[in-house]
């Protein structure tokens with residue numbers, strides 16, 4: 330069973346649509362430059378509306394430790410996702426499980442890179458695009474993903490209901506993560522697209 334995270338949630342109704350569809354986690358973006366960014370106050374409202382057993386994940390891009398602590402003081406996130414150039418030492422300091430995102434380029438030794446964050450709960454692989462830290466809506470070459478690995482893979486980058494079955498077949502991830510592929514506008518999710526995505530993941 331491949332787990333599912335729906336990222337870039339900005340509204341309670343979208344979080345509930347994800348939960349009802351059968352998603353395991355929702356993602357909240359705390360990167361101010363993102364059109365999907367939420368304030369800690371809105372994040373708290375969304376988290377409080379979640380039914381049991383749906384994990385809340387907070388996404389940061391090279392935030393300071395103070396900024397992460399400020400968010401955590403208001404929004405009770407279950408898991409942190411570091412999508413920038415954060416070191417393992419930085420990621421480890423918050424007392425929360427975390428995902429480390431890597432943006433994949435040809436020639437990367439992904440096993441060696443993943444080993445730099447030995448305490449991560451999972452390694453999220455996303456597409457590399459110069460100057461854009463994530464949420465590109467673009468897939469990357471899944472053949473670059475090592476099938477022999479000792480870390481839980483969270484596959485992201487341009488996933489949609491149309492390509493996620495193929496992506497799973499090629500990479501055997503622990504979980505998949507989608508944002509733009511289930512949106513009707515940046516930061517606004519589409520319940521029908523969420524349902525199709527979740528059903529497609531559960532079908533394989």
Ligand SMILES: O=C(O)c1ccccc1N[C@@H]1O[C@H](COP(=O)(O)O)[C@@H](O)[C@H]1O
Pocket residue numbers: 336337356358360363364365388390412455462463464465466467485486487488506507508509510
């Ligand atoms: O969503 C964003 O705006 C974003 C900004 C900065 C870093 C990461 C971001 N999103 C994450 O990127 C992956 C892939 O997204 P997509 O499915 O290709 O749209 C996912 O984890 C997003 O949450």
